[in-house]
Amino acid sequence: MAIYHLKNWRDKGGSELDKAKTIIADKNTSLKNLSLLTKIPYQSLVNYRAELSKLDRASWKRINLLAQSFDIAEIQDNMTxxxxxxxxxxxxxxxxxxxxxxxxxxxxxxxxxxxxxxxxxxxxxxxxxxxxxx
Missing domain, CATH: 1.10.287 (Helix Hairpins)
Known part of the structure; x- marks a missing residue:
């Protein structure tokens, strides 16, 4: 049986993990606000920022929440x-x-x-x- 991989247009902006790393690494992102938005403990976000590779082992739920936050921020920055x-x-x-x-x-x-x-x-x-x- 052949397996086909469809190109997902959403991947154009990077994977969810890429987006999570981008929003965490962005020094303009308030980790306190991000914690309130995602319900991820503030200290966990601080730890991720200090060592981005920790996100490689984070749960899918956390990565997804951070990626959604990235998308929200990008939309708010570019659309009125x-x-x-x-x-x-x-x-x-x-x-x-x-x-x-x-x-x-x-x-x-x-x-x-x-x-x-x-x-x-x-x-x-x-x-x-x-x-x-x-």
Whole structure:
């Protein structure tokens, strides 16, 4: 049986471990605030910053929380609330146009609705689309 590896667009920004290391290493990141956000004990974050290789042995849950914090920080640094509103409006308009094109094809309509739900509910996906708008 052949095993196929699909390229994940999310890996373009680095793996979750890469993102966790980046946010911990960033001296502009307040470890106290990060601790409040992630519920990871402050002292653990201090230890990770002192020796980033400790993150290689951290639990997946902690790595995931730190990677999500990285994504949140990147989005907040690059998108305003107005940008978010405009993007959501553009996306909904685009999906409505597609629904009109395929209004007689129930299978396509289900796919369009699923794609819309996935994309518009995922802040990282929305940010990736935002970065590619001219």
């Amino acid at each position: 609330q107005n940008d978010v509103k405009e993007l959501q409006s553009k996306l909904h308009s685009m999906f409505n146009d597609w629904r009109q094109l395929y209004r007689n094809d129930n299978s396509s309509l289900r796919i369009i609705n699923s794609i819309e739900t996935i994309i518009t509910s995922d802040p990282v996906a929305c940010f990736e689309i935002f970065r590619n708008i001219d």
